Amino acid sequence: MRDLASVKATLKAQRIELPSWAFGNTGTRFKVFGQPGVPRTPLEKIDDAAQVHRFTGVAPSVAVHIPWDKVGDYADLAKHAADAGVRIGTVNANVFQDDDYRLGSVANPDPRVRRKAVAHLMECVDVMDATGSRDLKLWFADGTNYPGQDDIRLRQDRLAEALAEVYTRLGSGQRMLLEYKLFEPSFYTTDVPDWGTSLTHCLATGPHALVVVDTGHHAPGVNIEFIVAVLLRLGRLGGFDFNSRFYADDDLMVGAADPFQLFRILHEVVRAGALVPTAGGTGGPSTRASTPGGDIAFMLDQCHNIEPKIPGQIRSVMNVQEATAKALLVDTDALAAAQQAGDVLGANGALMDAYNTDVRPLLAEVRTELGLDPDPYAAYARSGYQEKIVATRIGGTPASWGS
Ligand code: PSV
Ligand code: MN
Numbered sequence: 158m159r160d161l162a163s164v165k166a167t168l169k170a171q172r173i174e175l176p177s178w179a180f181g182n183t184g185t186r187f188k189v190f191g192q193p194g195v196p197r198t199p200l201e202k203i204d205d206a207a208q209v210h211r212f213t214g215v216a217p218s219v220a221v222h223i224p225w226d227k228v229g230d231y232a233d234l235a236k237h238a239a240d241a242g243v244r245i246g247t248v249n250a251n252v253f254q255d256d257d258y259r260l261g262s263v264a265n266p267d268p269r270v271r272r273k274a275v276a277h278l279m280e281c282v283d284v285m286d287a288t289g290s291r292d293l294k295l296w297f298a299d300g301t302n303y304p305g306q307d308d309i310r311l312r313q314d315r316l317a318e319a320l321a322e323v324y325t326r327l328g329s330g331q332r333m334l335l336e337y338k339l340f341e342p343s344f345y346t347t348d349v350p351d352w353g354t355s356l357t358h359c360l361a362t363g364p365h366a367l368v369v370v371d372t373g374h375h376a377p378g379v380n381i382e383f384i385v386a387v388l389l390r391l392g393r394l395g396g397f398d399f400n401s402r403f404y405a406d407d408d409l410m411v412g413a414a415d416p417f418q419l420f421r422i423l424h425e426v427v428r429a430g431a432l433v434p435t436a437g438g439t440g441g442p443s444t445r446a447s448t449p450g451g452d453i454a455f456m457l458d459q460c461h462n463i464e465p466k467i468p469g470q471i472r473s474v475m476n477v478q479e480a481t482a483k484a485l486l487v488d489t490d491a492l493a494a495a496q497q498a499g500d501v502l503g504a505n506g507a508l509m510d511a512y513n514t515d516v517r518p519l520l521a522e523v524r525t526e527l528g529l530d531p532d533p534y535a536a537y538a539r540s541g542y543q544e545k546i547v548a549t550r551i552g553g554t555p556a557s558w559g560s
Contacts, residue, residue, distance in 0.1 A: 158488045161519075167485055168523045170433045173399075173474050174218045174246045174456040177226050180205040180467070181556030183408075183460035189557060190463060194546035197553035199226040200237050201546075207241035208542055209470045212533035214524065216474050218246030220294070220456055223281050225251065225558070231287035245288035247334070247396070247454055250281045253298035253342070254558075261299035263319035264312040264348045271315060278323045285331060292396065292454055293327070294369060295320075296336040300343025300350075312348050320362045332365045334395040334454070338374040341406060351375075352384045359393055367395025371458055372411070372422070373402040382421040389429040396454030397422075399477060408460040410469055412476025419476070420512050423484040426453065432481065467543065471533050475520070482516035 180202045182191050196202040199221065206219040219238060228234050231245075238244050252262035252274040260266060262274035281293055299316070301307050324333055337355040340347055349355050352368055359366035368388050372381060388394035401407065401414035412419045426432050434452045455477070461469035488507050495503035521531035530536035537543070 158490055159485060164482070164485045164519070165523050165526065167433055168478065168482055168520065169214075169527055171215050171478065171481060172218070172434060172455065173213075173216045173477055174220050174454060175206045175209055175216050175470055175474075176220045176222070176456065176458050177202040177206065178222050178556075178558070179457065179459050179461060179470055181225075181558070183558060184462045191555055192466065194543065194548075194550050195466070195555040197550060197555060199228050199234060199556075201550070202226070202556060203234070203238050203241055203243065203245075205467050205546070206470070207238075207243045208467050208537060208540075209474060210243050212471055212530065212537045212540075213474045213478075214527045214529050215478065216470075217242070218244050220247040220249060221245055221284075221288075222249040222251055223277075223284055225556075231284050235288040245290055247292040247294045247456060248281045248285050248288070248290050249294045249296070250278050252277055253296075258298070260307070261312070261348070262297055264297070264299040264307075264315045266307055266311075271319060275319050275322055278319070279326055282323070282326050282328070282331070286328060291330060292332050292334050293323070294334045294336060294396070294456075295323075296338065296371075297349055298342050300340075300347035301345050302343060303345055306345070309346055312346075316348050317358060317361060320358055320366065324362050324366060327365060332367055332395060333359075333362065334367050334369040335359055336369040336371055336374070336398065338371065338406065339376055352388065356388070356391075356393055367393050369396045369398060369454075370394065371398035371400070371406075372418075373398075373400045373406040373408060373458075377404075381418065382425045385422050386425045386428070389425060389431055394431070394453055396456055398456050398458030399473070400457065400459045408458065410459060410461075410464075410473045410476065411457060412473070412480055416476065416480060417512060419480040420483050423477075423480045424487060424508065427481075427484045427487070432485075465543070468534060468537060471537055475533065478520055479516050482519055483511050483514055486514055486516065487511040 180196050182189050182195050184190055196205055203219055210216040235245050252258055257270050263271055265271050335355045335358055337349045337351050339350050355368045359368055399411035401409040401411055403414050431453050457473050492504055492507040495507055524531045
Protein backbone atom coordinates (compact mmCIF):
# COMPACT_ATOMS: atom_id res chain seq x y z
CA MET A 158 0.00 0.00 0.00
CA ARG A 159 1.37 3.43 -0.92
CA ASP A 160 1.98 5.80 1.95
CA LEU A 161 -0.02 9.00 1.99
CA ALA A 162 3.02 11.19 1.36
CA SER A 163 3.80 9.43 -1.91
CA VAL A 164 0.14 9.53 -2.99
CA LYS A 165 0.14 13.27 -2.40
CA ALA A 166 3.47 13.75 -4.19
CA THR A 167 2.11 11.90 -7.24
CA LEU A 168 -1.09 13.95 -7.24
CA LYS A 169 0.97 17.12 -7.15
CA ALA A 170 3.10 15.94 -10.07
CA GLN A 171 0.16 14.86 -12.24
CA ARG A 172 -0.32 16.82 -15.49
CA ILE A 173 -3.47 17.21 -17.55
CA GLU A 174 -3.50 18.98 -20.91
CA LEU A 175 -6.38 21.22 -21.94
CA PRO A 176 -7.81 21.52 -25.47
CA SER A 177 -7.88 25.07 -26.85
CA TRP A 178 -11.16 24.27 -28.61
CA ALA A 179 -12.95 23.66 -25.29
CA PHE A 180 -12.99 27.43 -24.74
CA GLY A 181 -14.68 28.34 -28.02
CA ASN A 182 -18.34 28.03 -28.92
CA THR A 183 -19.39 24.52 -29.88
CA GLY A 184 -22.61 22.61 -30.26
CA THR A 185 -24.15 19.86 -32.29
CA ARG A 186 -25.03 19.83 -35.96
CA PHE A 187 -28.38 21.23 -34.88
CA LYS A 188 -27.26 24.36 -33.03
CA VAL A 189 -24.22 26.10 -31.61
CA PHE A 190 -25.23 28.13 -28.53
CA GLY A 191 -23.00 31.17 -28.20
CA GLN A 192 -21.78 32.17 -24.76
CA PRO A 193 -20.73 35.67 -23.65
CA GLY A 194 -17.01 36.27 -23.07
CA VAL A 195 -15.86 33.49 -25.37
CA PRO A 196 -12.33 33.99 -26.81
CA ARG A 197 -12.01 35.58 -30.22
CA THR A 198 -8.42 34.54 -30.87
CA PRO A 199 -6.02 31.68 -30.10
CA LEU A 200 -4.31 34.01 -27.62
CA GLU A 201 -7.55 34.50 -25.69
CA LYS A 202 -8.11 30.73 -25.65
CA ILE A 203 -4.68 30.37 -24.03
CA ASP A 204 -5.62 33.05 -21.48
CA ASP A 205 -8.71 31.05 -20.50
CA ALA A 206 -6.78 27.81 -20.30
CA ALA A 207 -4.26 29.55 -18.03
CA GLN A 208 -7.11 30.22 -15.58
CA VAL A 209 -7.78 26.50 -15.32
CA HIS A 210 -4.11 25.97 -14.45
CA ARG A 211 -4.12 28.91 -12.05
CA PHE A 212 -6.84 27.31 -9.95
CA THR A 213 -5.98 23.60 -10.31
CA GLY A 214 -2.18 23.74 -10.54
CA VAL A 215 -2.02 20.60 -12.69
CA ALA A 216 -2.97 21.81 -16.18
CA PRO A 217 0.06 23.72 -17.49
CA SER A 218 -0.25 22.89 -21.21
CA VAL A 219 -2.74 23.62 -23.95
CA ALA A 220 -3.28 21.47 -27.03
CA VAL A 221 -3.80 23.45 -30.22
CA HIS A 222 -5.68 22.52 -33.37
CA ILE A 223 -4.36 23.77 -36.69
CA PRO A 224 -5.86 25.73 -38.47
CA TRP A 225 -8.35 26.56 -35.68
CA ASP A 226 -5.42 28.10 -33.80
CA LYS A 227 -3.59 29.43 -36.81
CA VAL A 228 -1.44 32.49 -36.06
CA GLY A 229 1.19 34.34 -38.02
CA ASP A 230 3.96 33.59 -35.57
CA TYR A 231 3.87 30.41 -33.47
CA ALA A 232 6.93 31.39 -31.45
CA ASP A 233 4.86 34.40 -30.36
CA LEU A 234 1.99 32.11 -29.43
CA ALA A 235 4.40 30.05 -27.32
CA LYS A 236 5.68 33.23 -25.68
CA HIS A 237 2.14 34.39 -24.97
CA ALA A 238 1.46 31.01 -23.33
CA ALA A 239 4.62 31.24 -21.24
CA ASP A 240 3.70 34.75 -20.12
CA ALA A 241 0.30 33.40 -19.08
CA GLY A 242 1.97 30.61 -17.09
CA VAL A 243 1.27 27.72 -19.44
CA ARG A 244 2.80 26.23 -22.59
CA ILE A 245 1.68 24.90 -25.94
CA GLY A 246 1.24 21.13 -25.85
CA THR A 247 0.09 18.70 -28.48
CA VAL A 248 -0.43 19.95 -32.02
CA ASN A 249 -3.59 18.51 -33.55
CA ALA A 250 -3.72 18.32 -37.32
CA ASN A 251 -6.96 19.07 -39.12
CA VAL A 252 -7.48 17.37 -42.46
CA PHE A 253 -11.23 17.11 -42.21
CA GLN A 254 -12.67 20.59 -42.83
CA ASP A 255 -11.89 21.30 -46.43
CA ASP A 256 -14.01 20.55 -49.50
CA ASP A 257 -11.05 18.65 -50.94
CA TYR A 258 -11.44 16.06 -48.18
CA ARG A 259 -14.92 14.84 -49.19
CA LEU A 260 -13.48 11.41 -50.02
CA GLY A 261 -10.80 11.50 -47.36
CA SER A 262 -7.42 13.09 -46.77
CA VAL A 263 -4.32 10.86 -46.63
CA ALA A 264 -6.35 7.88 -47.92
CA ASN A 265 -8.13 9.85 -50.65
CA PRO A 266 -8.02 8.14 -54.06
CA ASP A 267 -6.76 11.40 -55.61
CA PRO A 268 -2.97 11.81 -55.19
CA ARG A 269 -3.30 15.60 -55.31
CA VAL A 270 -5.52 15.59 -52.23
CA ARG A 271 -3.19 13.16 -50.47
CA ARG A 272 -0.27 15.49 -51.15
CA LYS A 273 -2.24 18.43 -49.81
CA ALA A 274 -3.07 16.50 -46.62
CA VAL A 275 0.53 15.41 -46.09
CA ALA A 276 1.69 19.00 -46.65
CA HIS A 277 -0.65 20.09 -43.84
CA LEU A 278 0.75 17.43 -41.52
CA MET A 279 4.27 18.65 -42.33
CA GLU A 280 3.14 22.20 -41.55
CA CYS A 281 1.95 20.94 -38.16
CA VAL A 282 5.46 19.64 -37.45
CA ASP A 283 6.77 23.12 -38.36
CA VAL A 284 4.36 24.47 -35.73
CA MET A 285 5.72 21.96 -33.21
CA ASP A 286 9.25 23.12 -33.95
CA ALA A 287 8.25 26.73 -33.30
CA THR A 288 6.28 26.01 -30.12
CA GLY A 289 8.56 23.32 -28.70
CA SER A 290 5.70 20.79 -28.72
CA ARG A 291 6.44 17.11 -28.36
CA ASP A 292 3.39 15.46 -29.90
CA LEU A 293 1.67 15.55 -33.28
CA LYS A 294 -1.82 14.13 -32.88
CA LEU A 295 -3.43 12.68 -35.96
CA TRP A 296 -7.08 11.90 -36.31
CA PHE A 297 -8.31 11.09 -39.78
CA ALA A 298 -11.98 11.46 -40.68
CA ASP A 299 -11.16 9.20 -43.63
CA GLY A 300 -13.45 6.37 -44.59
CA THR A 301 -16.35 5.50 -46.84
CA ASN A 302 -20.12 5.59 -46.61
CA TYR A 303 -21.10 2.84 -49.00
CA PRO A 304 -19.90 -0.69 -49.77
CA GLY A 305 -17.76 -0.62 -52.89
CA GLN A 306 -17.15 3.13 -52.66
CA ASP A 307 -13.39 2.66 -52.49
CA ASP A 308 -10.85 -0.13 -52.09
CA ILE A 309 -10.48 -0.80 -48.36
CA ARG A 310 -7.00 -2.27 -48.72
CA LEU A 311 -5.64 0.44 -51.00
CA ARG A 312 -6.82 3.05 -48.52
CA GLN A 313 -4.71 1.34 -45.85
CA ASP A 314 -1.70 1.45 -48.20
CA ARG A 315 -2.16 5.18 -48.82
CA LEU A 316 -2.52 5.84 -45.09
CA ALA A 317 0.65 3.86 -44.30
CA GLU A 318 2.57 5.78 -46.97
CA ALA A 319 1.51 9.15 -45.55
CA LEU A 320 2.35 8.17 -41.98
CA ALA A 321 5.79 6.99 -43.03
CA GLU A 322 6.45 10.24 -44.88
CA VAL A 323 5.41 12.46 -41.98
CA TYR A 324 7.29 10.30 -39.48
CA THR A 325 10.57 11.00 -41.23
CA ARG A 326 9.91 14.73 -40.74
CA LEU A 327 9.69 14.42 -36.93
CA GLY A 328 12.57 15.91 -35.01
CA SER A 329 14.35 14.33 -32.11
CA GLY A 330 12.07 13.94 -29.08
CA GLN A 331 8.96 14.45 -31.22
CA ARG A 332 6.26 11.81 -31.42
CA MET A 333 3.33 10.93 -33.65
CA LEU A 334 0.09 9.98 -31.90
CA LEU A 335 -2.46 8.15 -34.01
CA GLU A 336 -6.04 8.41 -32.80
CA TYR A 337 -8.72 5.90 -33.75
CA LYS A 338 -12.47 6.35 -33.87
CA LEU A 339 -15.14 3.78 -34.52
CA PHE A 340 -17.21 5.85 -36.92
CA GLU A 341 -18.24 9.42 -37.80
CA PRO A 342 -18.10 11.17 -40.14
CA SER A 343 -17.79 7.98 -42.19
CA PHE A 344 -20.50 5.43 -41.59
CA TYR A 345 -19.52 2.30 -43.53
CA THR A 346 -15.74 2.02 -43.16
CA THR A 347 -13.37 4.20 -41.19
CA ASP A 348 -9.70 3.89 -42.08
CA VAL A 349 -8.50 3.96 -38.46
CA PRO A 350 -11.55 2.62 -36.60
CA ASP A 351 -9.93 0.87 -33.65
CA TRP A 352 -6.81 0.43 -31.55
CA GLY A 353 -5.73 -2.64 -33.51
CA THR A 354 -5.56 -0.70 -36.75
CA SER A 355 -3.85 2.23 -35.06
CA LEU A 356 -1.33 -0.05 -33.36
CA THR A 357 -0.60 -1.91 -36.58
CA HIS A 358 0.21 1.36 -38.33
CA CYS A 359 2.27 2.60 -35.39
CA LEU A 360 4.30 -0.62 -35.29
CA ALA A 361 5.00 -0.35 -39.01
CA THR A 362 5.83 3.35 -38.79
CA GLY A 363 8.39 3.45 -35.99
CA PRO A 364 9.03 3.54 -32.24
CA HIS A 365 7.84 7.11 -31.81
CA ALA A 366 4.46 6.39 -33.38
CA LEU A 367 2.02 5.72 -30.55
CA VAL A 368 -1.67 5.08 -30.13
CA VAL A 369 -3.94 7.68 -28.56
CA VAL A 370 -7.10 6.51 -26.82
CA ASP A 371 -10.04 8.90 -27.01
CA THR A 372 -12.46 7.51 -24.45
CA GLY A 373 -15.45 8.48 -26.61
CA HIS A 374 -14.32 6.58 -29.68
CA HIS A 375 -15.49 3.03 -28.97
CA ALA A 376 -18.63 1.00 -29.39
CA PRO A 377 -20.81 0.98 -26.28
CA GLY A 378 -19.63 -1.53 -23.70
CA VAL A 379 -16.05 -1.81 -24.97
CA ASN A 380 -13.60 -2.48 -22.13
CA ILE A 381 -11.32 0.52 -22.54
CA GLU A 382 -9.08 -0.33 -19.60
CA PHE A 383 -8.19 -3.60 -21.29
CA ILE A 384 -7.02 -1.68 -24.37
CA VAL A 385 -5.06 0.66 -22.11
CA ALA A 386 -3.40 -2.23 -20.26
CA VAL A 387 -2.36 -3.93 -23.49
CA LEU A 388 -0.99 -0.75 -25.08
CA LEU A 389 0.90 0.14 -21.91
CA ARG A 390 2.41 -3.34 -21.76
CA LEU A 391 3.69 -2.83 -25.32
CA GLY A 392 4.92 0.70 -24.62
CA ARG A 393 2.63 2.00 -27.37
CA LEU A 394 0.18 4.17 -25.48
CA GLY A 395 0.98 7.77 -26.36
CA GLY A 396 -1.90 9.53 -24.70
CA PHE A 397 -5.54 9.95 -23.91
CA ASP A 398 -8.25 12.21 -25.18
CA PHE A 399 -10.44 12.14 -22.09
CA ASN A 400 -14.15 12.85 -22.27
CA SER A 401 -17.44 11.17 -21.41
CA ARG A 402 -20.02 9.57 -23.60
CA PHE A 403 -23.48 8.18 -23.11
CA TYR A 404 -24.12 7.20 -26.73
CA ALA A 405 -21.39 7.96 -29.28
CA ASP A 406 -18.63 10.59 -29.39
CA ASP A 407 -20.50 12.90 -27.02
CA ASP A 408 -17.42 14.89 -25.87
CA LEU A 409 -18.98 15.55 -22.47
CA MET A 410 -16.97 16.24 -19.33
CA VAL A 411 -14.66 13.38 -18.39
CA GLY A 412 -15.84 11.45 -15.36
CA ALA A 413 -19.41 12.68 -15.78
CA ALA A 414 -20.99 9.69 -17.50
CA ASP A 415 -18.96 6.87 -15.98
CA PRO A 416 -16.55 7.82 -13.19
CA PHE A 417 -16.01 4.12 -12.43
CA GLN A 418 -14.67 3.53 -15.94
CA LEU A 419 -12.29 6.47 -15.53
CA PHE A 420 -11.06 4.95 -12.26
CA ARG A 421 -10.54 1.56 -13.94
CA ILE A 422 -8.54 3.20 -16.74
CA LEU A 423 -6.38 5.14 -14.30
CA HIS A 424 -5.84 2.02 -12.22
CA GLU A 425 -4.17 0.46 -15.27
CA VAL A 426 -2.08 3.60 -15.77
CA VAL A 427 -0.97 3.55 -12.14
CA ARG A 428 -0.36 -0.21 -12.37
CA ALA A 429 2.02 0.47 -15.28
CA GLY A 430 3.82 3.25 -13.41
CA ALA A 431 2.87 5.60 -16.23
CA LEU A 432 1.01 8.33 -14.40
CA VAL A 433 3.69 10.91 -13.95
CA PRO A 434 5.79 12.08 -16.90
CA THR A 435 9.46 11.34 -16.78
CA ALA A 436 10.78 14.57 -18.30
CA GLY A 437 9.33 18.02 -18.19
CA GLY A 438 5.67 17.06 -17.87
CA THR A 439 3.11 16.62 -20.60
CA GLY A 440 4.44 18.36 -23.67
CA GLY A 441 8.07 18.16 -22.63
CA PRO A 442 10.70 16.21 -24.51
CA SER A 443 10.38 12.47 -24.34
CA THR A 444 13.25 10.11 -23.77
CA ARG A 445 11.23 6.95 -23.26
CA ALA A 446 8.59 7.09 -25.96
CA SER A 447 8.69 3.40 -26.71
CA THR A 448 9.34 1.89 -23.32
CA PRO A 449 6.55 0.30 -21.29
CA GLY A 450 5.12 2.87 -18.92
CA GLY A 451 6.65 5.66 -21.03
CA ASP A 452 5.32 9.19 -21.11
CA ILE A 453 1.61 9.49 -21.59
CA ALA A 454 -0.10 12.72 -22.65
CA PHE A 455 -3.24 13.05 -20.52
CA MET A 456 -5.37 15.35 -22.63
CA LEU A 457 -8.96 16.45 -22.42
CA ASP A 458 -10.90 16.48 -25.69
CA GLN A 459 -14.24 17.97 -24.80
CA CYS A 460 -16.81 20.52 -25.82
CA HIS A 461 -18.86 22.54 -23.35
CA ASN A 462 -21.94 23.13 -25.45
CA ILE A 463 -24.36 24.24 -22.75
CA GLU A 464 -22.28 24.62 -19.57
CA PRO A 465 -19.80 27.44 -18.95
CA LYS A 466 -16.44 26.58 -20.43
CA ILE A 467 -13.72 27.51 -17.95
CA PRO A 468 -15.65 26.04 -14.98
CA GLY A 469 -16.38 23.00 -17.18
CA GLN A 470 -12.66 22.49 -17.73
CA ILE A 471 -11.93 23.00 -14.02
CA ARG A 472 -14.56 20.42 -13.11
CA SER A 473 -13.11 18.00 -15.67
CA VAL A 474 -9.59 18.35 -14.28
CA MET A 475 -10.97 17.75 -10.77
CA ASN A 476 -12.79 14.64 -12.01
CA VAL A 477 -9.53 13.23 -13.41
CA GLN A 478 -7.78 14.06 -10.14
CA GLU A 479 -10.45 12.27 -8.11
CA ALA A 480 -10.25 9.12 -10.23
CA THR A 481 -6.46 9.27 -10.03
CA ALA A 482 -6.45 9.64 -6.25
CA LYS A 483 -8.73 6.62 -5.94
CA ALA A 484 -6.48 4.60 -8.25
CA LEU A 485 -3.46 5.57 -6.13
CA LEU A 486 -5.27 4.40 -2.98
CA VAL A 487 -5.70 0.83 -4.20
CA ASP A 488 -4.05 -1.45 -1.67
CA THR A 489 -1.79 -3.11 -4.23
CA ASP A 490 -0.38 -5.65 -1.77
CA ALA A 491 -3.85 -6.82 -0.76
CA LEU A 492 -4.91 -6.84 -4.40
CA ALA A 493 -1.91 -8.90 -5.53
CA ALA A 494 -2.28 -11.33 -2.63
CA ALA A 495 -5.97 -11.85 -3.36
CA GLN A 496 -5.30 -12.29 -7.08
CA GLN A 497 -2.54 -14.79 -6.40
CA ALA A 498 -4.74 -16.73 -3.97
CA GLY A 499 -7.59 -16.83 -6.45
CA ASP A 500 -9.70 -14.83 -4.01
CA VAL A 501 -12.13 -13.34 -6.48
CA LEU A 502 -14.18 -11.36 -4.01
CA GLY A 503 -11.15 -10.20 -2.05
CA ALA A 504 -9.48 -8.88 -5.21
CA ASN A 505 -12.60 -7.13 -6.39
CA GLY A 506 -13.09 -5.76 -2.88
CA ALA A 507 -9.60 -4.25 -2.87
CA LEU A 508 -10.44 -2.26 -5.99
CA MET A 509 -13.90 -1.27 -4.80
CA ASP A 510 -12.63 -0.11 -1.40
CA ALA A 511 -10.38 2.36 -3.17
CA TYR A 512 -13.08 3.44 -5.62
CA ASN A 513 -15.55 4.03 -2.80
CA THR A 514 -13.18 6.26 -0.84
CA ASP A 515 -14.14 9.92 -0.68
CA VAL A 516 -10.88 11.52 -1.89
CA ARG A 517 -12.12 15.09 -1.94
CA PRO A 518 -10.62 15.94 1.48
CA LEU A 519 -7.27 14.46 0.35
CA LEU A 520 -7.29 16.56 -2.83
CA ALA A 521 -8.24 19.65 -0.84
CA GLU A 522 -5.15 19.05 1.31
CA VAL A 523 -2.98 18.54 -1.77
CA ARG A 524 -4.16 21.86 -3.19
CA THR A 525 -3.61 23.69 0.06
CA GLU A 526 -0.07 22.29 0.22
CA LEU A 527 0.46 23.57 -3.34
CA GLY A 528 -0.63 27.02 -2.18
CA LEU A 529 -3.94 26.80 -4.04
CA ASP A 530 -7.49 27.28 -2.90
CA PRO A 531 -8.83 23.85 -1.82
CA ASP A 532 -11.90 24.42 -4.01
CA PRO A 533 -10.76 25.51 -7.52
CA TYR A 534 -14.29 25.72 -8.82
CA ALA A 535 -15.43 28.16 -6.13
CA ALA A 536 -12.15 30.08 -6.28
CA TYR A 537 -12.61 30.68 -10.02
CA ALA A 538 -16.20 31.85 -9.46
CA ARG A 539 -14.95 34.36 -6.87
CA SER A 540 -12.00 35.54 -8.98
CA GLY A 541 -13.97 37.96 -11.17
CA TYR A 542 -12.31 36.61 -14.35
CA GLN A 543 -15.60 35.48 -15.89
CA GLU A 544 -17.20 38.90 -15.34
CA LYS A 545 -14.09 40.55 -16.80
CA ILE A 546 -14.10 38.55 -20.05
CA VAL A 547 -17.85 39.01 -20.45
CA ALA A 548 -17.43 42.78 -20.06
CA THR A 549 -14.33 43.17 -22.24
CA ARG A 550 -14.65 40.66 -25.04
CA ILE A 551 -17.06 42.72 -27.07
CA GLY A 552 -16.91 42.62 -30.86
CA GLY A 553 -14.85 40.31 -33.01
CA THR A 554 -15.88 36.79 -33.92
CA PRO A 555 -16.15 34.28 -31.09
CA ALA A 556 -13.92 31.28 -31.61
CA SER A 557 -15.70 28.14 -32.73
CA TRP A 558 -15.05 25.06 -34.82
CA GLY A 559 -13.20 26.39 -37.79
CA SER A 560 -11.54 29.32 -36.00
C1 PSV B 1 -12.41 13.52 -33.43
O1 PSV B 1 -13.71 13.22 -33.04
C2 PSV B 1 -11.62 14.12 -32.29
O2 PSV B 1 -11.72 13.30 -31.15
C3 PSV B 1 -10.19 14.34 -32.67
O3 PSV B 1 -9.34 14.29 -31.55
C4 PSV B 1 -10.27 15.73 -33.17
O4 PSV B 1 -9.07 16.32 -33.44
C5 PSV B 1 -11.07 16.32 -32.03
O5 PSV B 1 -12.11 15.38 -31.91
C6 PSV B 1 -11.48 17.72 -32.15
O6 PSV B 1 -12.83 17.88 -32.37
MN1 MN C 1 -10.12 13.13 -29.77
